[in-house]
Amino acid sequence: MHYQKPKGTIDILPGQSEKWQYIEAAAREVFQRYNFHEVRTPIFEHFEVIARSVGESTDIVSKEMYDFYDKGNRHITLRPEGTAPLVRSYVENKLYGPEHSHPFKAYYMGPMFRYERPQAGRLRQFHQIGVEVIGSSNPATDVETMMMALEFFNCLGVNETKLVINSLGTRESRKKYRQTLIDYLTQFEEQLSEDSKRRLYQNPLRVLDSKDVRDQKIITGAPSILDSLDKESSLFFEEVKQLLEVANISYSVDHRMVRGLDYYNHTVFEIMSEAAAFNGVLTTICAGGRYDGLISEFGGPAVVDTGFGFALGIERALLASEAEGRSIPGSREIDVYVACLAPSGNGYAQQVAQIARKAKLIVERDISYQKIRNQLRKANKLNAKIVAIIGENEVNDAQVVLKDMHSGEELRIPYTQLTAYFDNV
Structure with missing residues (x-):
């Protein structure tokens, strides 16, 4: 019998594994300078941990998770992302207690699993590096964390990047925009792709992410979420922009960028590679945002019910580095x-x-x-x-x-x- 690895997975071989170690070491070095500490969570979690936080109507939960019932009839899933497991660990281990530092700043590294069509830099078992800051409602946390992500890529020699930001506002203003968007899209419901028709009433903001040509024509005229922000959200977003400008960080605003997870609110961002080797296609190499309200979903105290984080794929980081002609060290020579x-x-x-x-x-x-x-x-x-x-x-x-x-x-x-x-x- 001819044995092969499962589709959407890779073997990381000698000469290549050293490059992964180099990226992981660079992340640890940068994150430690910002006083982040590593947390390692299980590779599998109870299904409800992911479904409750990410959102049952998202593609991740409805189509992409590797979930199963174990021998004790418990509904288990291989983790598809890192934020929900880390927040679960934070609450379960009472890391909000007075004996711990606040805000809580942690990073994680490890494999994640999603059943999707494999392509360059996107696998069914992929490897993420992520960070989370829990317990800060200060916009400076958003900016400092985004700066840390940019600093990490600079350490890899990845400099041809573009920072794109948006605001999803508070949960109330997001709810208001959701209805405004549904009202707009229902005019074109018959023209939408099948995926967007399904998302229209379940998760309409995801329609804005559609790559379908028919959808994109309709999306062009969609109302901006920034027009639905309440005063609190507008002031928060303005301070984020001001702090980026004070730090001399270039950015652009994309009012259609929404991210695919239900827990996001206020600031969301993506770092994109503009390297010529990607043939003029902006390629996302890091993304994240704020998730106020998620900690209480797991039974955590309201006093720390704020969070901000990001995640990046090691596979994408390697591609971005290679796209700029950077050489990440492989195997060390024999002495x-x-x-x-x-x-x-x-x-x-x-x-x-x-x-x-x-x-x-x-x-x-x-x-x-x-x-x-x-x-x-x-x-x-x-x-x-x-x-x-x-x-x-x-x-x-x-x-x-x-x-x-x-x-x-x-x-x-x-x-x-x-x-x-x-x-x-």
């Missing part, structure tokens, strides 16, 4: 290659390798006992800096021949001096 020429030197070669490893060097040792020219060829293919050559004479004399692969120079030193030598490589 020392231990070439053993005879079985009698096997134990000695192992000792030499361990001395080099204790000096924090990357070491590979040959176990084939091939001729030295073959082993040097292998070492050269691995870009090894130094080859430690061990034959019968070296074992008998308690010495090692060290060959510098760049200069070709060879040095014979006693075994007792290896530690000092490797400490200075």
